[in-house]
Amino acid sequence: MTSTKYIGMDVHKESISIAVLNFAGKVVMECVIETKASTILQFIHGLRGDLHVTFEEGTWAGWLYDLLKPHVTELVVCNPRKIALLKDGSKSDRIDAHKLAELLYMNKIKPVYHGEHGLRMLKELSRSYLTISKDLGRVMNRVKALYRGWAIPCAGTQVYAPHYRSEWLSKIREAGVRRRAELYYQQLDALRLVRQQARKELLAEARKHRATKLLRQIPGIGPLRAAHLVALMQTPHRFRTKRQLWTYSGLGLETHDSYNARRNPSHCVVSMTITTTTSKIFSRVRR
Numbered sequence: 001m002t003s004t005k006y007i008g009m010d011v012h013k014e015s016i017s018i019a020v021l022n023f024a025g026k027v028v029m030e031c032v033i034e035t036k037a038s039t040i041l042q043f044i045h046g047l048r049g050d051l052h053v054t055f056e057e058g059t060w061a062g063w064l065y066d067l068l069k070p071h072v073t074e075l076v077v078c079n080p081r082k083i084a085l086l087k088d089g090s091k092s093d094r095i096d097a098h099k100l101a102e103l104l105y106m107n108k109i110k111p112v113y114h115g116e117h118g119l120r121m122l123k124e125l126s127r128s129y130l131t132i133s134k135d136l137g138r139v140m141n142r143v144k145a146l147y148r149g150w151a152i153p154c155a156g157t158q159v160y161a162p163h164y165r166s167e168w169l170s171k172i173r174e175a176g177v178r179r180r181a182e183l184y185y186q187q188l189d190a191l192r193l194v195r196q197q198a199r200k201e202l203l204a205e206a207r208k209h210r211a212t213k214l215l216r217q218i219p220g221i222g223p224l225r226a227a228h229l230v231a232l233m234q235t236p237h238r239f240r241t242k243r244q245l246w247t248y249s250g251l252g253l254e255t256h257d258s259y260n261a262r263r264n265p266s267h268c269v270v271s272m273t274i275t276t277t278t279s280k281i282f283s284r285v286r287r
Contacts, residue, residue, distance in 0.1 A: 003049025008101030010093045011035065011060045017093035019101040020047070027101075030094065035060070037067055044071050054104040056080045056096075057112040065114045078103070082110035119234050122209065125202040126231035132198055136191040143184050150177065160188065202227050 002023050010017040013035060020029035033039050044051065050073040055064060057077050069075050078100060103109050140160060147154040152171050158164050165185060172178040206212045206227035215226040232248075239245040 005047055005049055005051055006101050006105040007047075007051060007053045008097045008099065008104060009053065009055040009064075010096040010100065011055050011058065011064060012093065013060075015093075016040070017097040018043070019094070019097040021101045021105050025102070025105050027098070030097075032093075040064075040067060041071065044068065050074075052076075052104055054078050054100050054109055056100070061112070062114065076104060076109050077112040077114050079110040079112045083108070113234070113238050119209070119231065122202070122205045122227065123231045123234070125198065125205055126228050129195065129198040129202050130228070132191060132195045136188070136195055139184060139188050139191060143181065143188065146177065146181055146184065147171075150174070162189070199224065206230065 004023045005028070006021040006025075008019045008021075015032050016035055018029070018031050018033065019027060022028045031043070033043055044053075051071075052074040053068055053072045054076045055061065055078065057079055061077050065075060065077060083103060100109075143159060144154050147159065147168070150172060154168070159168055169178055169181055172181060203223055206223065209230055211230050212223070212226040215221050215229055216223060221229070233245065236242075236245050239248065
């Protein structure tokens with residue numbers, strides 16, 4: 001008990017400000033170290049006792065979590081949006097490190113989940129596929145915006161098809177604009193190939209996880225959506241109740257309120273998007 005230490009880290013690109021509290025909540029150490037794996041581990045190994053560490057969710061959080069997890073007793077990634085105390089008063093790296101250590105000592109940290117290492121590949125592939133899909137949508141919008149900017153109607157998806165591409169390009173009279181459209185088409189073709197490859201790898205990785213087979217039993221959830229759901233949820237055991245699981249996954253209650261002071265003082269419509277099938281399947285996934 002007396003050897004327990006609470007460590008708050010304010011992490012930045014070049015340096016990390018650290019505050020260490022003892023079992024009584026008193027500051028026993030303050031320092032600034034380089035944001036480097038060997039330096040961080042050297043500092044952690046220099047401390048004795050049960051080490052409880054916290055730092056804010058951010059760009060470095062995933063890397064730092066994987067680095068420190070095997071070397072400390074408890075590791076909590078703080079959600080700064082849910083901690084009002086971090087925003088109050090003066091701001092500096094030293095002060096933020098102190099606040100984090102104090103919040104950890106008082107057990108008032110709202111954590112961000114960083115748990116399932118076995119799903120890291122699926123999670124990264126899901127992120128890659130979604131990001132590439134967004135990029136593809138942006139390029140498609142640029143293509144249509146170019147034609148509409150020159151008063152050329154382009155409804156539907158024929159404008160993207162390689163078979164009709166020369167026909168559409170011939171409608172553009174300006175050589176510079178036509179060349180810009182050709183470059184957009186090249187970018188579109190490249191992104192389509194990359195997204196196809198990302199989709200193939202995502203589905204192959206998803207087949208390794210039993211939960212995707214259970215999720216596909218829900219009407220409207222195919223292999224791709226099941227893969228994204230598993231990558232998003234990671235494990236149902238991180239949720240205290242099934243309702244929290246459903247809400248986080250976008251499958252919870254939808255409440256619509258409307259107010260009419262003259263005719264209807266209050267009117268509330270609640271729609272349930274969870275079916276009995278969904279409830280049973282998530283129960284099996286949790287077990």
